[in-house]
Amino acid sequence: MPLRIDVITIFPDYFAPLQLSLMGKAQQSGLVTIAIHDLREFTSDRHRSVDDTPYGGGAGMVMTPEPWGQAIDAVVTDQSTLIVPTPAGKLFSQPVAAELAHSTHLIFACGRYEGIDQRVVEYYRPRIDVRELSIGDYVLAGGDVATLAMIEASVRLVPGVLGNPESLVEESHQLPGVEYPSYTKPPTWRGLDVPEVLLSGHHDQIARWRAEQSTIRTTHNRPDLLPGS
Numbered sequence: 001m002p003l004r005i006d007v008i009t010i011f012p013d014y015f016a017p018l019q020l021s022l023m024g025k026a027q028q029s030g031l032v033t034i035a036i037h038d039l040r041e042f043t044s045d046r047h048r049s050v051d052d053t054p055y056g057g058g059a060g061m062v063m064t065p066e067p068w069g070q071a072i073d074a075v076v077t078d079q080s081t082l083i084v085p086t087p088a089g090k091l092f093s094q095p096v097a098a099e100l101a102h103s104t105h106l107i108f109a110c111g112r113y114e115g116i117d118q119r120v121v122e123y124y125r126p127r128i129d130v131r132e133l134s135i136g137d138y139v140l141a142g143g144d145v146a147t148l149a150m151i152e153a154s155v156r157l158v159p160g161v162l163g164n165p166e167s168l169v170e171e172s173h174q175l176p177g178v179e180y181p182s183y184t185k186p187p188t189w190r191g192l193d194v195p196e197v198l199l200s201g202h203h204d205q206i207a208r209w210r211a212e213q214s215t216i217r218t219t220h221n222r223p224d225l226l227p228g229s
């Protein structure tokens with residue numbers, strides 16, 4: 001059963017990159033189908049408007065609920081998961097990507113302006129799985145880039161998409177923390193040598209060195225990922 005993804009956005013062109021490279025191949029292989037929908041196709045006024053001023057005052061504009069209701073109704077099934085990228089969401093992570101990779105149908109609602117009228121989330125929550133997800137503690141101009149990131153992270157985990165599942169096995173067995181540094185030819189580059197141990201062929205010493213390097217990097221860059229933190 002291929003994974004189906006529907007993206008609803010006012011900037012469909014943002015998703016042209018999904019036709020390239022791994023994502024493009026995944027679609028050609030039939031493992032995943034991705035459709036992009038222009039929210040403005042679901043408006044009914046002459047100006048195809050999608051936003052209005054916020055109740056309660058405040059700066060900026062809020063996306064009106066009706067075009068979203070029309071657009072989501074056009075693609076939703078009882079198997080759908082509605083994903084709304086938002087700084088206010090739960091943190092997207094590799095485990096979440098793995099969950100999404102094993103879903104049947106994902107609908108991404110790309111908000112712009114100050115966001116989407118909350119009643120859209122409230123309306124679908126009793127009907128389907130609705131997930132407000134953040135890709136990090138910063139504010140983007142809209143959910144489109146966050147959606148691209150979540151699609152790429154999830155689709156690469158769909159069985160059969162990655163040519164070499166070996167890299168996923170390594171990834172999943174990775175120690176808590178960040179990856180060790182990688183090197184390739186030439187053995188010396190601008191006076192810098194590849195760490196000797198990697199050329200030694202001693203696989204247990206290489207494994208130990210890589211584990212040490214992972215711990216050093218994690219301690220320096222991401223102490224929050226250290227075990228027991």
Ligand SMILES: COC(=O)COc1cccc(COC(=O)c2cn[nH]c2)c1
Pocket residue numbers: 084085086087111112113114115116117118121132133134135136137138139140141142143144146
């Ligand atoms: C109900 O949800 C909404 O209305 C969505 O609202 C917004 C408001 C502002 C920006 C965005 C786009 O997402 C991010 O900026 C984001 C996601 N992850 N990290 C940053 C979405």
